[in-house]
Amino acid sequence: MLRTTLAALALVAALPFSALAHGPSRQKVVQSIEINAPADKVWAAMGNFQDMSWHPAIEKTAGTGDNGAGAKRTLTLKGGGTIEEALTSYNAEGKSYAYEITTVDVKTLPVSNYSSSIKVTGDAAKSTVEWKGAFYRGFVNNDPPPELNDEAAVKAVTGVYKAGLDALKAKLEAGG
Amino acid sequence: MLIADVSGATALLPAPLPLYAYVTNQGSETVSIVDLARMVTLDTIKVPGKPAGVALSPQLDQLYVTAPDAHDIAVIDLATGTVARRIPIGGGPLGIAVSPVNGLVYVADWYSRRLVEVDPKSGAITAEFEVGQSPSGIAITPDGKFALTADRESDTVSIVDVSHSPQSDPNPRATSIKVGSRPFGITLTGDRYAYTANVGSDDVSIVDVAKRAVIATVPVGRRPYAVALSQDRAFVSDQYGGTVTVFDLATNLKVATIPVGDHPEGIAYDGYGAVYVACWFDNTLVRIDAATLKVTGKVEVGDGPRAFGTFLGLYRPEGASAR
Known part of the structure; x- marks a missing residue:
């Protein structure tokens, strides 16, 4: 039994995996930053899914569907490469949204099956x-x-999150 | 609910109330032992190799944990809380289940089409069966005759005769049943129906095991991981939804959607009225009252809990106590 099974395995090893295939261990990253600016102002600066200009690595955001169900965006990176993303939930009142990467080359960002959320908390002074x-x-x-x-x-x-949050803080605390 | 006795026959005794949960923490490479009555972590056992899958011996005295990055399984003696042996499997061992009849351990190799049968006493691989691509969850029928695998990359459930009986084919071929997209967890009600959580199609397929056919498909939350079954309800962990979707087993209609935390994954019913679910992003084990459908407890565990398999049992290591 072992011999035939192993022969079959050698054949299937060459089969391509689906877009949903992935390694065995999911990874997590959480980054946060305190900003000396009102939460409303912070959300106004980064809460539009169709405008990621607040992130220093992003050259251009082009998308469809605004901040509604089914919204999509394509991020063009400075220095080349694109990331296609889909909005999965949007909560203006709670100042948060969640999204997934639908297409990315691993040379641009070495991940698969990526999902993310970003959220602002705080008051009239600090966020x-x-x-x-x-x-x-x-x-x-x-x-x-x-x-x-x-x-x-x-x-x-981690690098993407840190660069984005640092830039957001710098921009808002400079009064931008 | 039945438990197997040592002689291999199935005793008509109700299983006792589970006292402990054994939660595989993939990020911190540990197993947390949780006291379910108090919802506190009693002990933490180091298991290098990104542990994910978990199963118990029929006598509930040994824990089997898959370690995909170490390409092996760890056998943990629950009397001492130590890793008694590691058994090389090769590939990416992920899903794991145990025959309630003879205690043989079945391991799914995520990177291939292999279902591996292991004798945990000798550490020998006693058989390999070909199933679909990327077998994930495994369920064994109560008579120990058939193994069912959820084949994530083939969108199938494989049913393979693992009985080694003189009447059966010495090189059995799996029966393949098309289910929803990317089935991951699989759970049996006795020997009648199997429920698969389909990550890609956000639904649960219900397979009639005897008929070898899908009899129903039930929509659930986003990216379902696994299914726990009480006497009358299914509890499905929705990874991206952050919820457990509950549906009625008689009508297949949704009863509730319960927010539990970020990325709920491994889920199990205790047989007496509580469902436990590990929340991967939050590093928690959450308890749900299966009747009121309210969250009634929560405990912090290690980083990245997956608890993929059977993780509720009766024993804890001697001397383990809350820290």
């Missing part, structure tokens, strides 16, 4: 922005190369 992501590494099979392993995925997403 906290929390950005959370859940995702798998870019390599869907066993024994990933170093640039597509779990650590690489966490490092890349």
Whole structure:
């Protein structure tokens, strides 16, 4: 039995995986920042799904559906590469939204099955922005190369969140 | 609910109320042992290799945990709280289940089409069966004759004869049943129906095991992970929804959607009125009253709890106490 099974395995090893395939361990990143600005003002600066100009890595945001159900956006990065995303929930009153990446090249961001949410809390003087992501590494099979392993995925997403939140804080505290 | 006795026959005794949960924490590479009466973590056992799947021996004295990054399973002695042995499987061991009749352990290899049968006493691989691509959850029929796998990349449930009886094919081929998109968890009601949580189609497929056919599909929340079954209801963990969707087993109609936390995953019914669900992002184990459908307790566990499989039992290590 072992022999025939292993022969069959050798054949199927070459089959492509679906877009929903992923590695065995989901990763998480949570980054937050305190901003000396009213929560309403912070939300006004970053709460529009169709405008991610507050993030220093984003060259252009183009999308459809505003902030409604089924909204989509394509982020063009400075230096090349695009990320296609879909809005999955939007709560203006709660100052939060959630989205997923629908298409990305692992050379642009080394992740798969990525979902995220961003939320503003605070009052008329001070705010906290929390950005959370859940995702798998870019390599869907066993024994990933170093640039597509779990650590690489966490490092890349952490970098994206930190750069965005730092820039948002700088902009708002400068009175921008 | 039945428990198997040591002789291998199935005793007509009700299973006792589970006292402890064994939660695999993939991020922190540990297993948390939770006292369910008090909802406190008593002990934490280190299991390197990104532990995910979990199952118990028929006598409930040993815990089997898959470690996909170590390509093996860990056998944990619940009397001592130590890893007694690690058994190499190869590939990416993920789903795991135990035959209630003979205690053989079945392990699904996420990276292939393999269902591996292991003797936990000797550590030997005793058989391999070909199933669909990326087998995930496993369920064993109460008579120990058939293993069912949810094959995530094939959108199928495989049913394979694992009885090794003289009458059965020595090289059995799995029967493949098309279900919803990307089935992950699979749970049996006795030997009659299997329920798969379909990550890709946001629904649950109900398979009539004897007829080898899907008899119903029930919509649930976003990206369902696994299904727990009480006497009259199904409880489905919706990873992206942050909820547990409850539907009636007689009508298949939705009863409730219960917010439980961020990324609920492994879920189990205790047989007596409580459902426990691990919330992966929140690092919690949450208790739901299966009658009132209210959240009645919560406890912090390790980082990234998955608890994929059977994780409620009776024993805790000697000397384990709340820290």
